Amino acid sequence: MSTPFDVAVGGGAAGAACAAHLAQGGKSVVVLEQGPFPRSKPCGGGMAASVQRWFPFDLSPAVDQVIRRVRFTWNLEDPVTAELPGEAPFWIVERSRLDAFLMQQATTSGAELRCDWPVHGMARRGERWQLHGPAGSVCSRAVVIADGSNSSLGRPLGLGAARPRYASTVAVELNAPVDDPHTARFDFGLVHHGFCWAFPRQGGYSIGVGTFIGREAGDAEAVLQRLLPDLGQPGDAGRRQHSVLRIWDGHHRLHGDGVVVVGDAASLCDPFLAEGIRPALLSGSLAAQSLGAWLGGDSQALATYSARMRRDWGESMAWGKRIAQVFYRVPRIGYQLGIKRPTAPQRIAQILSGEMGYGDIAQRVIRRLLLQQG
Ligand SMILES: Cc1cc2nc3c(=O)[nH]c(=O)nc-3n(C[C@H](O)[C@H](O)[C@H](O)COP(=O)(O)OP(=O)(O)OC[C@H]3O[C@@H](n4cnc5c(N)ncnc54)[C@H](O)[C@@H]3O)c2cc1C
Known part of the structure; x- marks a missing residue:
């Protein structure tokens, strides 16, 4: 039997980010992508520049445009414009370029990319995972499930949302x-x-x-x-x-025995503004850190991944979900009372640039209400 890889990873932004970190950390990595790579991906490509802090290499080759302000309208009228904070706060990336750039970081550090390799199933055999599909089978010590919004691999293992x-x-x-x-x-x-x-x-x-x-x-x-x-x-x-x-709909376990789920497959996308690239890159980066520790013998390291994702992303999304539920049911009122509040565009800009979470906004609102009552 051939030597197993340390980690088998899916393609996409989350998988490629994870593969790049793992390969640069000296792990043997195989990336299994169902189609060709790079591939086109419907995506606005809006991404907070703050994601740069999770990578040891410069992401600017993947940046297509720098956004300096955001303009909100209601029926194309009643505009509100917000200047984004910071130097270069919000980027537009072309997804095939970003994903290819991350993948290139992985492959130049030794990761093996197998295209046209759809994973149809995976099973734990002793200390190993066996992944299989029409292109054959692959054996690895750990698996990163990164198969996007149509993911079929996490649910049978009880990972991520049972009913996305x-x-x-x-x-x-x-x-x-x-x-x-x-x-x-x-x-x-x-x-x-x-x-x-x-x-x-x-x-x-x-x-x-x-x-x-x-x-x-x-x-x-x-x-x-x-x-x-x-x-x-x-x-x-x-x-x-x-x-x-x-989209994000609750806290879930994102790890199992030698397996983690990242990106859209883990239902991380912001339920208010559909921001999914940042959580994909965050989860890919944190998963790589935890897997590195787990492969080194720390049996609790993958639980740390679920906990970190909950703390660093999920807590904000729980507020984002509540805000979205109210806003999208009565959007005209939401626009007038929310977006058109003098400070609101700036707050949304801070959310988009990664400077603030939805929890910060909720706390400000609660404080304001308490002050009004007092
Ligand atoms: C129209 C649209 C606009 C968007 N705009 C934005 C935006 O402006 N900003 C933002 O932050 N987010 C945006 N998003 C969300 C963002 O695109 C996703 O959250 C992000 O792509 C998630 O990355 P991922 O790596 O988890 O999944 P994906 O990028 O979908 O990658 C999953 C990969 O897995 C592969 N795969 C799937 N099944 C298998 C299998 N069985 N075996 C092997 N490989 C498999 C797929 O081919 C794919 O390459 C948008 C989404 C849509 C649909």
Whole structure:
């Protein structure tokens, strides 16, 4: 029998981040990706620049555009603009480039990438995991489940959400002249129970519609027919890409015996603003740290991963979920009382740039209410 890898990892942003850390830490790593790599991935690519702190290498080669302000509207009117804090607070990345860049960091440090290798199942055999699919089988001491929002591997092991909650999305990549390359736009009035966005990138926009209650982005086409002309484009411009996105819906165990689940497969995506790249990179980075310790003999290290994700991400998302539940049920009121509050855009900007969590916002609101009562 061939020597097992230390770790078998899935592809995608979360998996590639984890693989890069593990390979740079001297672990033998195999990345199993069901398709070709790099591959295109419907994604707005908006990402807090603060993710840089989790990586020992410079991420700027993967950055397409730097965002300096955020503009919110209601039905394309009633605008509110917020300047983002810091030097270069929010980046737009092209996903195939970011994922390929992270993967390159992994492979140049010795990780082996196997494309067209869909994992169909995995089983624990003694001290090893056996992963299998049509391309054969692979043996490893540990596994990182990183198969995204349609994940099928975590649930049979009791990892992540038993009944995941989904947002539905429609994405459009548009090649067009961009009038303000440093402003990201969000509109909360056009979409029922969600929002649409237009993020500038080199040579065009990443546009999308996200619905957070119910699995169908039912009115997405009508939304695009209004949003695209507002950007000076015909309503039917660009190709529509439909997908679902697992969103955070509660704290869950993210580790088992020699196995962890990361990224969308772990339902980490922000239920208010659909931010999924930052938790994907955070979980990939923390999982690598814990796996390094576990492979070195610390039997409790993987439990530390679940605990850290709960503390560093889940606690904020629990508040984000509550805020989303209220906001998306009465979005007009939410926009007037929330987004249009003088300090609110700045707070959302701080959330997007990773400077603040939803819990900080909730505590401020509670303090304000208590002061009003007192
Ligand atoms: C339209 C849209 C817009 C978005 N915009 C933003 C945004 O602007 N900012 C932001 O932060 N987040 C955004 N997100 C969310 C973000 O894209 C995800 O949260 C992020 O991609 C999660 O990364 P991941 O590595 O967990 O999963 P993925 O990137 O989906 O990677 C999973 C990988 O696993 C592979 N795979 C799946 N099954 C198997 C299998 N059985 N065997 C082997 N390989 C498999 C897939 O091919 C894929 O490469 C958006 C999402 C959508 C849908």
